Amino acid sequence: MTLRERLQEAMKDAMRARQPDRLSTLRLINAAIKDRDIAARVDGAAGMVTDEEITAILGKMVRQRAESARAYEEGGRLELAEKERAEIGVIEDFLPRQLSPDEIEAALAAAIAEVGASTIRDMGKVMAALKARYTGQMDFGAVGPMVKDRLG
Template sequence: MDIRTRVATALKEAMKAKEADRLSTLRLINAAIKDKDIAARGENGAGEAGVTDAEVLGILGKMVKQRQESARAYEEGGRLDLAERELAEVKVIEEFLPQQLSQAETEAAVNEAIAEVGAESIRDMGKVMGLLKERYTGQMDFGAVGPMVKDRLA
């Protein structure tokens, strides 16, 4: 079952169970996907079906990151109630993301990508990152992986 279908099913279940907070977050996810669909339609012409699952994973990853940053800012500002709400939204969004890779799995994936691309210098970093993003979108934090790749290629 693709991510869109899982979100739609969860949305219906949340409506039936009258889970207002969960329903609100699911509607935000749905709106973000539809926004991306509309933007993609404008770029690709009217014949396109919409965004792929990989793009949806990117959207969800971005939503999680935004909410984590907001929660951090709220905590620093002493607004723990708002921070808790943001973190609750993160939990709902993460239900649709694949399991995050462990540190060891991430290192193995980086080493494999470097070997597969034949990367030898920092100039090849873009190729390595492109391959990792293609295969592991939503499964690893690319902000942390970038420096790791850079260290290996330096």
């Protein structure tokens, strides 16, 4: 079952179970995917985005909501921050399992060895290898400095 199909089934289940908050988040996810589908058609591609692209969309949505939750907390709007966190929980149900710190270290070592990286100039190659294999399973914003430390 593709990620798109899993999302559709989850939306139907949320409707049946009368879960308005979950349903609202799932509809936002579907809207973002449809926007990307439309953009792909305009660019001349064949229509529907892949599971990898959907995973990237979901990752971006999680980051946006985490940022919003932080801003709401700083502004004293705890009920809105909690709503954002609940949306993150729904979105994360469809993302691959996040790697543990030990697994990230092992993935870094493997990627560095695979591309033969030795200097900071090879950082792009290492990041490309990691993104090809671990999209959605690690935060590349946090991994970038780790790669830089190893190569620097």
